[in-house]
Amino acid sequence: MSGFAEATAVSKVAEGRYTAELDGGYRIGEALNGGYLMAVLLRAAVDASPHAHPVATNTAFLRVGRPGPAEISVQTRKTGRTAATAWVTLSQGDVPIVDAQVTTGTLDPDAEPSWAGQAPPALPPLEECVGGAPSLAKDRGFADRVDMRFDPATMGWLDGQPSGRLEMSGHFRLRDDDYAPDAYLLALAVDALPPVVLNTGSPGWAPTVELTWHMRAVPAPGALTLYGGGRMVRDGWFDEEVEVWDSAGRLVAQSRQLARVGRQTT
Protein backbone atom coordinates (compact mmCIF):
# COMPACT_ATOMS: atom_id res chain seq x y z
CA MET A 1 0.00 0.00 0.00
CA SER A 2 1.56 3.28 -1.08
CA GLY A 3 1.19 6.27 1.21
CA PHE A 4 -0.93 9.30 0.37
CA ALA A 5 2.09 11.41 -0.62
CA GLU A 6 3.20 8.81 -3.15
CA ALA A 7 -0.34 8.14 -4.38
CA THR A 8 -0.86 11.83 -5.19
CA ALA A 9 2.64 12.65 -6.48
CA VAL A 10 3.09 14.45 -9.80
CA SER A 11 6.16 14.79 -12.03
CA LYS A 12 6.83 17.95 -13.99
CA VAL A 13 7.62 17.19 -17.62
CA ALA A 14 7.50 20.73 -19.00
CA GLU A 15 6.26 24.19 -18.05
CA GLY A 16 2.63 23.62 -16.99
CA ARG A 17 2.69 19.91 -17.84
CA TYR A 18 2.76 17.10 -15.28
CA THR A 19 2.25 13.34 -15.18
CA ALA A 20 0.90 11.14 -12.41
CA GLU A 21 0.15 7.47 -11.79
CA LEU A 22 -3.36 7.28 -10.32
CA ASP A 23 -3.56 4.81 -7.44
CA GLY A 24 -6.37 2.24 -7.38
CA GLY A 25 -6.27 2.44 -3.60
CA TYR A 26 -8.51 5.52 -3.78
CA ARG A 27 -11.29 4.02 -5.86
CA ILE A 28 -14.89 3.65 -4.74
CA GLY A 29 -16.30 0.87 -6.86
CA GLU A 30 -14.70 1.32 -10.27
CA ALA A 31 -14.29 5.11 -10.07
CA LEU A 32 -11.50 7.00 -8.37
CA ASN A 33 -12.70 9.25 -5.56
CA GLY A 34 -13.20 12.88 -6.62
CA GLY A 35 -11.28 14.25 -3.65
CA TYR A 36 -8.32 12.09 -4.58
CA LEU A 37 -8.37 13.45 -8.16
CA MET A 38 -8.50 17.00 -6.77
CA ALA A 39 -5.49 16.29 -4.55
CA VAL A 40 -3.45 15.11 -7.54
CA LEU A 41 -4.31 18.05 -9.77
CA LEU A 42 -3.78 20.54 -6.93
CA ARG A 43 -0.21 19.30 -6.47
CA ALA A 44 0.44 20.35 -10.07
CA ALA A 45 -1.46 23.65 -9.67
CA VAL A 46 0.51 24.64 -6.57
CA ASP A 47 3.81 23.56 -8.12
CA ALA A 48 3.13 25.87 -11.06
CA SER A 49 2.15 28.80 -8.81
CA PRO A 50 4.33 31.22 -6.81
CA HIS A 51 1.85 30.75 -3.93
CA ALA A 52 1.74 27.95 -1.38
CA HIS A 53 -1.95 27.12 -0.92
CA PRO A 54 -5.02 26.41 -3.06
CA VAL A 55 -7.36 28.97 -1.45
CA ALA A 56 -10.23 28.38 -3.93
CA THR A 57 -10.69 25.26 -6.04
CA ASN A 58 -13.60 25.03 -8.51
CA THR A 59 -13.89 21.51 -9.86
CA ALA A 60 -16.00 20.16 -12.73
CA PHE A 61 -16.16 16.37 -12.75
CA LEU A 62 -16.47 15.50 -16.43
CA ARG A 63 -15.81 11.75 -16.55
CA VAL A 64 -14.87 8.86 -14.28
CA GLY A 65 -11.18 8.64 -13.38
CA ARG A 66 -9.52 5.22 -13.33
CA PRO A 67 -6.27 3.86 -11.90
CA GLY A 68 -3.26 4.30 -14.19
CA PRO A 69 -1.39 7.08 -15.97
CA ALA A 70 -2.75 10.62 -16.08
CA GLU A 71 -1.55 13.97 -17.34
CA ILE A 72 -2.18 17.35 -15.70
CA SER A 73 -2.00 20.61 -17.63
CA VAL A 74 -1.83 23.93 -15.82
CA GLN A 75 -2.69 27.04 -17.80
CA THR A 76 -1.80 30.16 -15.79
CA ARG A 77 -4.46 32.82 -16.19
CA LYS A 78 -3.16 35.53 -13.87
CA THR A 79 -0.37 35.76 -11.34
CA GLY A 80 -0.70 38.46 -8.70
CA ARG A 81 0.96 39.24 -5.40
CA THR A 82 -2.02 38.11 -3.32
CA ALA A 83 -3.50 35.44 -5.58
CA ALA A 84 -2.87 33.56 -8.81
CA THR A 85 -5.43 31.78 -10.98
CA ALA A 86 -5.06 28.84 -13.36
CA TRP A 87 -7.17 26.49 -15.44
CA VAL A 88 -6.12 22.94 -14.70
CA THR A 89 -7.13 19.70 -16.41
CA LEU A 90 -6.47 16.13 -15.37
CA SER A 91 -6.70 13.87 -18.44
CA GLN A 92 -6.30 10.19 -19.15
CA GLY A 93 -5.37 9.18 -22.70
CA ASP A 94 -6.04 12.74 -23.91
CA VAL A 95 -9.60 12.65 -22.53
CA PRO A 96 -10.33 15.35 -19.91
CA ILE A 97 -11.50 13.73 -16.66
CA VAL A 98 -11.56 16.71 -14.27
CA ASP A 99 -11.38 20.43 -15.02
CA ALA A 100 -10.58 22.92 -12.31
CA GLN A 101 -10.24 26.67 -11.91
CA VAL A 102 -7.75 27.06 -9.10
CA THR A 103 -6.90 30.21 -7.17
CA THR A 104 -3.74 29.99 -5.10
CA GLY A 105 -2.60 32.26 -2.28
CA THR A 106 -0.33 32.01 0.72
CA LEU A 107 -1.98 31.56 4.10
CA ASP A 108 -0.18 32.51 7.32
CA PRO A 109 -0.17 29.31 9.43
CA ASP A 110 -0.07 31.34 12.64
CA ALA A 111 -2.85 33.85 11.98
CA GLU A 112 -5.78 33.83 14.38
CA PRO A 113 -9.29 34.50 13.04
CA SER A 114 -10.32 38.10 13.62
CA TRP A 115 -13.90 36.83 13.60
CA ALA A 116 -15.38 33.32 13.45
CA GLY A 117 -18.91 31.98 13.60
CA GLN A 118 -19.96 29.34 16.06
CA ALA A 119 -18.39 25.88 15.74
CA PRO A 120 -20.81 23.06 14.93
CA PRO A 121 -21.81 20.90 17.91
CA ALA A 122 -19.10 18.42 18.88
CA LEU A 123 -19.40 14.91 17.48
CA PRO A 124 -19.76 11.96 19.82
CA PRO A 125 -16.35 10.60 20.85
CA LEU A 126 -14.60 8.22 18.48
CA GLU A 127 -15.62 5.08 20.39
CA GLU A 128 -19.32 5.96 20.11
CA CYS A 129 -19.09 6.53 16.35
CA VAL A 130 -19.88 4.05 13.60
CA GLY A 131 -16.62 2.70 12.32
CA GLY A 132 -15.27 0.99 9.33
CA ALA A 133 -12.36 -1.36 10.09
CA PRO A 134 -10.22 -2.07 7.03
CA SER A 135 -11.13 -5.29 5.31
CA LEU A 136 -8.31 -7.77 5.74
CA ALA A 137 -9.59 -10.20 3.16
CA LYS A 138 -9.78 -8.01 0.10
CA ASP A 139 -8.59 -4.58 -1.03
CA ARG A 140 -11.67 -2.36 -0.77
CA GLY A 141 -9.97 0.76 -2.07
CA PHE A 142 -10.94 4.05 -0.43
CA ALA A 143 -12.29 2.47 2.76
CA ASP A 144 -8.92 0.81 3.31
CA ARG A 145 -7.04 4.09 2.94
CA VAL A 146 -9.30 6.41 4.94
CA ASP A 147 -10.51 5.82 8.47
CA MET A 148 -13.85 7.53 8.99
CA ARG A 149 -15.99 7.15 12.10
CA PHE A 150 -19.45 8.52 11.59
CA ASP A 151 -21.83 10.23 13.99
CA PRO A 152 -24.50 7.52 14.53
CA ALA A 153 -27.22 10.23 14.42
CA THR A 154 -26.43 10.70 10.71
CA MET A 155 -26.10 7.01 9.81
CA GLY A 156 -29.68 5.76 10.16
CA TRP A 157 -29.86 5.41 6.37
CA LEU A 158 -27.66 2.31 6.71
CA ASP A 159 -30.59 0.57 8.42
CA GLY A 160 -33.32 2.09 6.28
CA GLN A 161 -33.95 4.85 8.85
CA PRO A 162 -32.63 8.03 7.21
CA SER A 163 -32.71 11.09 9.47
CA GLY A 164 -34.79 13.04 6.95
CA ARG A 165 -32.27 15.87 6.65
CA LEU A 166 -29.32 16.56 4.33
CA GLU A 167 -26.57 15.73 6.82
CA MET A 168 -23.61 13.43 7.43
CA SER A 169 -20.72 13.88 9.83
CA GLY A 170 -17.72 12.04 11.14
CA HIS A 171 -14.11 11.89 12.25
CA PHE A 172 -11.61 11.56 9.39
CA ARG A 173 -8.00 10.48 9.19
CA LEU A 174 -5.77 8.52 6.85
CA ARG A 175 -4.89 5.02 7.94
CA ASP A 176 -1.41 6.06 6.71
CA ASP A 177 -1.05 8.03 9.92
CA ASP A 178 2.40 9.47 9.22
CA TYR A 179 0.93 11.92 6.76
CA ALA A 180 0.47 15.36 8.34
CA PRO A 181 -2.76 17.12 7.28
CA ASP A 182 -2.23 19.68 4.51
CA ALA A 183 -4.03 21.17 1.51
CA TYR A 184 -4.09 17.86 -0.37
CA LEU A 185 -5.57 15.96 2.53
CA LEU A 186 -8.21 18.68 2.84
CA ALA A 187 -9.07 18.09 -0.84
CA LEU A 188 -9.63 14.44 0.01
CA ALA A 189 -11.61 15.31 3.13
CA VAL A 190 -14.16 17.65 1.54
CA ASP A 191 -15.37 14.87 -0.78
CA ALA A 192 -14.98 11.90 1.58
CA LEU A 193 -18.37 11.63 3.30
CA PRO A 194 -21.13 9.42 1.89
CA PRO A 195 -23.59 11.70 0.04
CA VAL A 196 -25.74 13.72 2.49
CA VAL A 197 -28.74 12.91 0.27
CA LEU A 198 -28.73 9.32 1.59
CA ASN A 199 -30.39 10.82 4.68
CA THR A 200 -33.41 11.96 2.71
CA GLY A 201 -34.02 8.43 1.47
CA SER A 202 -32.24 8.68 -1.87
CA PRO A 203 -30.70 5.42 -2.99
CA GLY A 204 -27.13 4.78 -4.02
CA TRP A 205 -24.55 6.64 -6.02
CA ALA A 206 -24.88 10.44 -6.27
CA PRO A 207 -22.48 11.84 -8.87
CA THR A 208 -20.88 15.21 -8.13
CA VAL A 209 -21.17 17.63 -11.02
CA GLU A 210 -19.33 20.63 -9.54
CA LEU A 211 -17.45 21.01 -6.26
CA THR A 212 -15.88 24.18 -4.91
CA TRP A 213 -13.82 24.29 -1.76
CA HIS A 214 -11.89 26.94 0.08
CA MET A 215 -8.82 26.34 2.18
CA ARG A 216 -9.11 28.72 5.13
CA ALA A 217 -6.19 27.69 7.36
CA VAL A 218 -3.27 25.25 7.50
CA PRO A 219 -4.56 22.25 9.48
CA ALA A 220 -2.94 21.15 12.75
CA PRO A 221 -1.61 17.58 13.09
CA GLY A 222 -4.22 14.98 14.05
CA ALA A 223 -7.66 13.87 12.93
CA LEU A 224 -10.08 16.12 11.06
CA THR A 225 -13.78 16.49 11.79
CA LEU A 226 -16.23 16.69 8.88
CA TYR A 227 -19.68 18.28 9.14
CA GLY A 228 -21.87 17.79 6.07
CA GLY A 229 -25.19 19.46 5.34
CA GLY A 230 -27.25 20.86 2.50
CA ARG A 231 -30.19 23.13 1.72
CA MET A 232 -32.38 21.52 -0.93
CA VAL A 233 -33.16 18.51 -3.11
CA ARG A 234 -35.06 19.58 -6.22
CA ASP A 235 -35.46 18.37 -9.77
CA GLY A 236 -32.77 15.71 -9.38
CA TRP A 237 -30.17 18.16 -8.02
CA PHE A 238 -28.95 18.63 -4.46
CA ASP A 239 -26.28 20.71 -2.74
CA GLU A 240 -23.88 19.34 -0.17
CA GLU A 241 -21.82 21.56 2.09
CA VAL A 242 -18.95 20.27 4.20
CA GLU A 243 -17.01 22.10 6.89
CA VAL A 244 -13.66 20.65 7.92
CA TRP A 245 -12.36 21.42 11.42
CA ASP A 246 -8.90 20.43 12.64
CA SER A 247 -7.75 18.88 15.91
CA ALA A 248 -7.06 22.35 17.30
CA GLY A 249 -10.74 23.25 16.84
CA ARG A 250 -10.28 25.56 13.88
CA LEU A 251 -12.27 25.82 10.65
CA VAL A 252 -9.75 24.81 7.96
CA ALA A 253 -11.87 24.16 4.86
CA GLN A 254 -15.36 24.80 3.49
CA SER A 255 -16.93 23.13 0.48
CA ARG A 256 -20.14 23.13 -1.49
CA GLN A 257 -20.96 20.72 -4.27
CA LEU A 258 -23.83 20.43 -6.71
CA ALA A 259 -24.65 16.79 -7.35
CA ARG A 260 -27.26 14.59 -8.94
CA VAL A 261 -29.59 12.46 -6.88
CA GLY A 262 -28.79 8.77 -7.38
CA ARG A 263 -31.13 6.56 -9.35
CA GLN A 264 -32.53 3.40 -7.84
CA THR A 265 -30.47 0.49 -9.06
CA THR A 266 -32.45 -2.63 -9.82
Place this chain on the structure above:
Amino acid sequence: MSGFAEATAVSKVAEGRYTAELDGGYRIGEALNGGYLMAVLLRAAVDASPHAHPVATNTAFLRVGRPGPAEISVQTRKTGRTAATAWVTLSQGDVPIVDAQVTTGTLDPDAEPSWAGQAPPALPPLEECVGGAPSLAKDRGFADRVDMRFDPATMGWLDGQPSGRLEMSGHFRLRDDDYAPDAYLLALAVDALPPVVLNTGSPGWAPTVELTWHMRAVPAPGALTLYGGGRMVRDGWFDEEVEVWDSAGRLVAQSRQLARVGRQTT
Protein backbone atom coordinates in the same frame (compact mmCIF):
# COMPACT_ATOMS: atom_id res chain seq x y z
CA MET B 1 -31.12 54.61 -19.06
CA SER B 2 -30.99 51.28 -20.86
CA GLY B 3 -32.84 48.33 -19.35
CA PHE B 4 -31.10 45.31 -17.85
CA ALA B 5 -31.75 43.14 -20.93
CA GLU B 6 -30.04 45.66 -23.20
CA ALA B 7 -27.23 46.36 -20.73
CA THR B 8 -26.31 42.65 -20.58
CA ALA B 9 -26.91 41.75 -24.24
CA VAL B 10 -24.26 39.87 -26.21
CA SER B 11 -23.84 39.43 -29.98
CA LYS B 12 -22.49 36.23 -31.44
CA VAL B 13 -19.71 36.90 -33.94
CA ALA B 14 -18.48 33.33 -34.44
CA GLU B 15 -18.76 29.91 -32.79
CA GLY B 16 -17.89 30.55 -29.13
CA ARG B 17 -17.14 34.26 -29.68
CA TYR B 18 -19.36 37.11 -28.54
CA THR B 19 -19.15 40.87 -28.14
CA ALA B 20 -20.87 43.16 -25.65
CA GLU B 21 -20.99 46.84 -24.78
CA LEU B 22 -20.57 47.12 -21.02
CA ASP B 23 -22.93 49.65 -19.48
CA GLY B 24 -21.57 52.27 -17.07
CA GLY B 25 -24.91 52.16 -15.30
CA TYR B 26 -23.71 49.10 -13.36
CA ARG B 27 -20.51 50.56 -11.98
CA ILE B 28 -19.73 51.03 -8.31
CA GLY B 29 -17.17 53.80 -8.20
CA GLU B 30 -14.98 53.24 -11.25
CA ALA B 31 -15.41 49.45 -11.41
CA LEU B 32 -18.28 47.55 -12.97
CA ASN B 33 -20.17 45.39 -10.49
CA GLY B 34 -19.06 41.75 -10.50
CA GLY B 35 -22.60 40.39 -10.69
CA TYR B 36 -23.21 42.50 -13.77
CA LEU B 37 -20.08 41.08 -15.44
CA MET B 38 -21.28 37.55 -14.57
CA ALA B 39 -24.67 38.27 -16.11
CA VAL B 40 -23.06 39.35 -19.39
CA LEU B 41 -20.73 36.37 -19.66
CA LEU B 42 -23.49 33.94 -18.68
CA ARG B 43 -25.63 35.14 -21.60
CA ALA B 44 -22.82 34.00 -23.89
CA ALA B 45 -22.28 30.74 -21.97
CA VAL B 46 -25.96 29.79 -22.14
CA ASP B 47 -26.22 30.80 -25.82
CA ALA B 48 -23.34 28.42 -26.60
CA SER B 49 -24.87 25.55 -24.57
CA PRO B 50 -27.70 23.16 -25.44
CA HIS B 51 -29.00 23.73 -21.90
CA ALA B 52 -31.13 26.60 -20.61
CA HIS B 53 -29.72 27.48 -17.18
CA PRO B 54 -26.33 28.17 -15.57
CA VAL B 55 -26.63 25.69 -12.68
CA ALA B 56 -23.07 26.25 -11.41
CA THR B 57 -20.95 29.34 -12.11
CA ASN B 58 -17.37 29.55 -10.78
CA THR B 59 -16.01 33.03 -11.26
CA ALA B 60 -12.46 34.34 -10.87
CA PHE B 61 -12.30 38.13 -10.84
CA LEU B 62 -8.93 38.94 -12.38
CA ARG B 63 -9.09 42.66 -13.09
CA VAL B 64 -11.49 45.59 -12.86
CA GLY B 65 -14.08 45.80 -15.65
CA ARG B 66 -14.89 49.19 -17.15
CA PRO B 67 -17.70 50.55 -19.32
CA GLY B 68 -17.19 50.00 -23.06
CA PRO B 69 -16.57 47.16 -25.49
CA ALA B 70 -15.88 43.64 -24.27
CA GLU B 71 -15.41 40.24 -25.86
CA ILE B 72 -16.58 36.91 -24.43
CA SER B 73 -15.02 33.61 -25.47
CA VAL B 74 -16.73 30.31 -24.66
CA GLN B 75 -14.62 27.17 -24.81
CA THR B 76 -16.85 24.10 -24.53
CA ARG B 77 -15.23 21.45 -22.33
CA LYS B 78 -17.93 18.77 -22.27
CA THR B 79 -21.50 18.56 -23.46
CA GLY B 80 -23.69 15.95 -21.82
CA ARG B 81 -27.40 15.22 -21.63
CA THR B 82 -27.73 16.44 -18.05
CA ALA B 83 -25.00 19.07 -17.93
CA ALA B 84 -22.46 20.87 -20.11
CA THR B 85 -19.30 22.63 -18.96
CA ALA B 86 -17.36 25.50 -20.53
CA TRP B 87 -14.48 27.84 -19.74
CA VAL B 88 -15.60 31.39 -20.38
CA THR B 89 -13.57 34.60 -20.40
CA LEU B 90 -14.76 38.19 -20.56
CA SER B 91 -11.94 40.38 -21.91
CA GLN B 92 -11.46 44.03 -22.69
CA GLY B 93 -8.81 44.97 -25.25
CA ASP B 94 -7.48 41.38 -25.19
CA VAL B 95 -6.94 41.54 -21.41
CA PRO B 96 -8.91 38.92 -19.43
CA ILE B 97 -11.14 40.64 -16.86
CA VAL B 98 -13.23 37.71 -15.58
CA ASP B 99 -12.72 33.96 -16.01
CA ALA B 100 -15.50 31.52 -15.33
CA GLN B 101 -16.06 27.78 -15.34
CA VAL B 102 -19.75 27.42 -16.13
CA THR B 103 -21.89 24.30 -15.85
CA THR B 104 -25.23 24.53 -17.60
CA GLY B 105 -28.27 22.31 -17.17
CA THR B 106 -32.00 22.61 -17.68
CA LEU B 107 -34.15 23.15 -14.61
CA ASP B 108 -37.83 22.25 -14.58
CA PRO B 109 -39.64 25.50 -13.63
CA ASP B 110 -42.52 23.54 -12.10
CA ALA B 111 -40.63 21.05 -9.94
CA GLU B 112 -41.26 21.20 -6.21
CA PRO B 113 -38.41 20.53 -3.79
CA SER B 114 -38.47 16.95 -2.52
CA TRP B 115 -36.67 18.26 0.56
CA ALA B 116 -35.77 21.79 1.70
CA GLY B 117 -34.15 23.19 4.82
CA GLN B 118 -35.73 25.91 6.85
CA ALA B 119 -36.18 29.34 5.28
CA PRO B 120 -34.25 32.18 6.93
CA PRO B 121 -36.35 34.42 9.21
CA ALA B 122 -38.49 36.88 7.25
CA LEU B 123 -37.07 40.34 6.74
CA PRO B 124 -38.89 43.36 8.13
CA PRO B 125 -41.42 44.70 5.60
CA LEU B 126 -40.17 47.02 2.90
CA GLU B 127 -41.31 50.19 4.63
CA GLU B 128 -39.26 49.36 7.74
CA CYS B 129 -36.11 48.69 5.73
CA VAL B 130 -33.29 51.12 5.02
CA GLY B 131 -33.73 52.39 1.50
CA GLY B 132 -31.75 54.04 -1.13
CA ALA B 133 -33.78 56.34 -3.35
CA PRO B 134 -32.19 56.98 -6.74
CA SER B 135 -30.24 60.16 -6.87
CA LEU B 136 -31.98 62.59 -9.17
CA ALA B 137 -29.08 64.97 -9.43
CA LYS B 138 -26.36 62.72 -10.74
CA ASP B 139 -25.96 59.23 -12.23
CA ARG B 140 -24.72 57.10 -9.35
CA GLY B 141 -24.42 53.90 -11.37
CA PHE B 142 -25.42 50.66 -9.63
CA ALA B 143 -27.53 52.33 -6.95
CA ASP B 144 -29.65 53.97 -9.66
CA ARG B 145 -30.28 50.64 -11.39
CA VAL B 146 -30.94 48.41 -8.40
CA ASP B 147 -33.43 49.10 -5.62
CA MET B 148 -32.26 47.46 -2.41
CA ARG B 149 -33.93 47.94 0.97
CA PHE B 150 -31.80 46.59 3.77
CA ASP B 151 -32.76 44.98 7.05
CA PRO B 152 -31.89 47.73 9.57
CA ALA B 153 -30.51 45.06 11.95
CA THR B 154 -27.66 44.50 9.46
CA MET B 155 -26.98 48.18 8.66
CA GLY B 156 -25.53 49.50 11.91
CA TRP B 157 -22.13 49.73 10.22
CA LEU B 158 -23.46 52.81 8.39
CA ASP B 159 -23.50 54.64 11.73
CA GLY B 160 -20.31 53.12 13.11
CA GLN B 161 -22.29 50.41 14.98
CA PRO B 162 -21.54 47.17 13.09
CA SER B 163 -23.51 44.16 14.34
CA GLY B 164 -20.32 42.19 14.97
CA ARG B 165 -21.34 39.31 12.70
CA LEU B 166 -20.76 38.53 9.01
CA GLU B 167 -24.27 39.40 7.81
CA MET B 168 -26.22 41.66 5.47
CA SER B 169 -29.72 41.22 4.11
CA GLY B 170 -32.32 43.05 2.10
CA HIS B 171 -35.05 43.19 -0.49
CA PHE B 172 -33.77 43.40 -4.08
CA ARG B 173 -35.34 44.44 -7.36
CA LEU B 174 -34.37 46.31 -10.49
CA ARG B 175 -35.71 49.81 -10.80
CA ASP B 176 -36.34 48.71 -14.41
CA ASP B 177 -39.36 46.81 -13.12
CA ASP B 178 -40.43 45.31 -16.45
CA TYR B 179 -37.61 42.81 -16.30
CA ALA B 180 -38.81 39.42 -15.06
CA PRO B 181 -36.34 37.68 -12.71
CA ASP B 182 -34.22 35.04 -14.46
CA ALA B 183 -30.74 33.51 -14.32
CA TYR B 184 -29.03 36.77 -15.27
CA LEU B 185 -30.80 38.77 -12.61
CA LEU B 186 -29.82 36.09 -10.08
CA ALA B 187 -26.18 36.59 -11.15
CA LEU B 188 -26.60 40.28 -10.33
CA ALA B 189 -28.37 39.51 -7.05
CA VAL B 190 -25.75 37.16 -5.56
CA ASP B 191 -23.11 39.90 -5.70
CA ALA B 192 -25.31 42.92 -4.96
CA LEU B 193 -25.16 43.28 -1.18
CA PRO B 194 -22.55 45.49 0.49
CA PRO B 195 -19.76 43.20 1.80
CA VAL B 196 -20.87 41.27 4.93
CA VAL B 197 -17.46 42.07 6.43
CA LEU B 198 -18.57 45.68 6.98
CA ASN B 199 -20.47 44.29 9.97
CA THR B 200 -17.29 43.14 11.67
CA GLY B 201 -15.86 46.64 11.52
CA SER B 202 -13.82 46.29 8.35
CA PRO B 203 -13.56 49.51 6.38
CA GLY B 204 -14.40 50.07 2.75
CA TRP B 205 -13.96 48.13 -0.43
CA ALA B 206 -13.62 44.33 -0.19
CA PRO B 207 -12.53 42.85 -3.53
CA THR B 208 -14.01 39.48 -4.47
CA VAL B 209 -11.37 36.98 -5.58
CA GLU B 210 -13.61 34.00 -6.39
CA LEU B 211 -17.39 33.67 -6.42
CA THR B 212 -19.38 30.50 -7.06
CA TRP B 213 -23.14 30.46 -7.31
CA HIS B 214 -25.72 27.81 -8.03
CA MET B 215 -29.06 28.42 -9.70
CA ARG B 216 -31.52 26.11 -7.94
CA ALA B 217 -34.87 27.16 -9.43
CA VAL B 218 -36.40 29.56 -11.95
CA PRO B 219 -37.45 32.63 -9.94
CA ALA B 220 -41.07 33.80 -9.79
CA PRO B 221 -41.96 37.35 -10.85
CA GLY B 222 -41.50 39.99 -8.18
CA ALA B 223 -38.83 41.12 -5.75
CA LEU B 224 -36.04 38.86 -4.49
CA THR B 225 -34.85 38.57 -0.90
CA LEU B 226 -31.13 38.32 -0.18
CA TYR B 227 -29.70 36.78 2.99
CA GLY B 228 -25.94 37.22 3.38
CA GLY B 229 -23.70 35.59 5.97
CA GLY B 230 -20.24 34.13 6.40
CA ARG B 231 -18.15 31.92 8.66
CA MET B 232 -14.74 33.48 9.22
CA VAL B 233 -12.42 36.44 8.74
CA ARG B 234 -8.80 35.35 8.92
CA ASP B 235 -5.48 36.48 7.51
CA GLY B 236 -7.11 39.10 5.28
CA TRP B 237 -9.61 36.65 3.74
CA PHE B 238 -13.30 36.24 4.43
CA ASP B 239 -16.14 34.17 3.01
CA GLU B 240 -19.54 35.57 2.12
CA GLU B 241 -22.55 33.36 1.49
CA VAL B 242 -25.79 34.67 -0.01
CA GLU B 243 -29.10 32.88 -0.36
CA VAL B 244 -31.61 34.31 -2.80
CA TRP B 245 -35.31 33.61 -2.21
CA ASP B 246 -38.05 34.57 -4.65
CA SER B 247 -41.44 36.19 -4.09
CA ALA B 248 -43.05 32.73 -3.94
CA GLY B 249 -40.86 31.87 -0.92
CA ARG B 250 -38.52 29.49 -2.73
CA LEU B 251 -34.74 29.19 -2.56
CA VAL B 252 -33.61 30.10 -6.09
CA ALA B 253 -29.86 30.69 -5.77
CA GLN B 254 -26.96 30.07 -3.38
CA SER B 255 -23.55 31.70 -3.53
CA ARG B 256 -20.27 31.71 -1.68
CA GLN B 257 -17.41 34.05 -2.39
CA LEU B 258 -13.88 34.32 -1.09
CA ALA B 259 -12.87 37.95 -0.77
CA ARG B 260 -10.16 40.16 0.68
CA VAL B 261 -10.80 42.37 3.66
CA GLY B 262 -10.70 46.03 2.64
CA ARG B 263 -7.81 48.21 3.68
CA GLN B 264 -8.39 51.43 5.57
CA THR B 265 -8.28 54.26 3.11
CA THR B 266 -6.49 57.34 4.37
